[in-house]
Amino acid sequence: xxxxxxxxxxxxxxxxxxxxxxxxxxxxxxxxxxxxxxxxxxxxxxxxxxxxxxxxxxxxxxxxxxxxxxxxxxxxxxxxxxxxxxxxxxxxxxxxxxxxxxxxxxxxxxxxxxxxxxxxxxxxxxxxxxxxxxxxxxxxxxxxxxxxxxxxxxxxxxxxxxxxxxxxxxxxxxxxxxxxxxxxxxxxxxxxxxxxxxxxxxxxxxxxxxxxxxxxxxxxxxxxxxxxxxxxxxxxxxxxxxxxxxxxxxxxxxxxxxxxxxxxxxxxxxxxxxxxxxxxxxx
Ligand code: HXC
Numbered sequence: 001x002x003x004x005x006x007x008x009x010x011x012x013x014x015x016x017x018x019x020x021x022x023x024x025x026x027x028x029x030x031x032x033x034x035x036x037x038x039x040x041x042x043x044x045x046x047x048x049x050x051x052x053x054x055x056x057x058x059x060x061x062x063x064x065x066x067x068x069x070x071x072x073x074x075x076x077x078x079x080x081x082x083x084x085x086x087x088x089x090x091x092x093x094x095x096x097x098x099x100x101x102x103x104x105x106x107x108x109x110x111x112x113x114x115x116x117x118x119x120x121x122x123x124x125x126x127x128x129x130x131x132x133x134x135x136x137x138x139x140x141x142x143x144x145x146x147x148x149x150x151x152x153x154x155x156x157x158x159x160x161x162x163x164x165x166x167x168x169x170x171x172x173x174x175x176x177x178x179x180x181x182x183x184x185x186x187x188x189x190x191x192x193x194x195x196x197x198x199x200x201x202x203x204x205x206x207x208x209x210x211x212x213x214x215x216x217x218x219x220x221x222x223x224x225x226x227x228x229x230x231x232x233x234x235x236x237x238x239x240x241x242x243x244x245x246x247x248x249x250x251x252x253x254x255x256x257x258x259x260x261x262x263x264x265x266x267x268x269x270x271x272x273x274x275x276x277x278x279x280x281x282x283x
Contacts, residue, residue: 081134214273241274
């Protein structure tokens with residue numbers, strides 16, 4: 001049967017597609033994750049963001065809430081993704097205050113530049129703990145709620161499905177990146193973790209995918225990791241798409257993966273980098 005036009009235009013990237021959905025996001029203070037959450041709120045979702053800094057997290061939640069009149073966005077500070085207990089408490093608060101959890105974004109990350117010769121075992125572990133263990137903790141705490149939501153609202157023509165998780169990774173580990181041993185190892189693990197969630201939770205109605213941003217302008221990651229751009233210089237011209245990424249590029253990929261359009265996309269890595277890693281053009 002050919003696709004009917006009204007069916008095709010029915011449910012994708014339209015005002016209200018995420019109405020009554022709730023998204024939980026670690027690292028929700030950050031430039032990338034806050035843009036991901038904001039896009040979902042624009043399109044009807046309510047949200048819970050968690051972060052380490054109380055003031056910043058609560059402030060960001062208030063700011064995101066202005067995206068849509070009537071939205072509910074809560075910010076829970078003093079949450080360290082390295083602590084399962086801390087995450088479980090935050091997840092419980094999210095479900096209590098917002099009633100459910102349909103989507104999760106494991107976005108919290110930590111990074112700095114250091115040659116391996118200067119990287120202490122503790123520094124390596126700090127990044128593994130935040131990026132990889134933190135992603136595991138987020139998935140582990142959220143999955144029971146996501147499975148419940150997926151059962152209540154499975155893939156159907158009439159409703160946007162529930163029960164989805166996105167891990168925010170990177171492209172650093174595809175070819176290897178100097179000064180990034182810790183993050184390279186952690187993000188390779190994050191990609192593998194997402195595959196495992198797909199394999200074990202796919203049969204329960206969950207989709208698990210990775211978004212791998214390339215260099216994204218105006219982010220803390222770029223401030224920490226990239227060389228300073230001098231006026232008149234365009235260090236991004238070697239990227240096949242000819243520009244540095246924007247947070248909206250990652251928000252768009254997020255909307256896609258949580259929408260009806262991605263019902264059969266599971267266990268995938270969606271690289272959003274303008275083709276940068278293929279030219280080994282890092283930040
Ligand atoms: C060498 C360093 C270091 C540096 C910290 N360490 N900074 N070593 N060079 N610049 C070492 C410390 O000396 C210590 O080891 C160990 O790391 C732990 O440091 P703490 O400060 O105690 O840890 P903590 O407070 O938990 O901080 C975690 C952190 C920090 C990752 C180290 O940078 C952080 O909190 N970052 C969060 C915000 C962030 O990084 N955002 C950007 C994410 S961007 P010793 O041996 O002294 O005990 C991103 C994008 C990636 O992830 C993709 C890019 C394309």
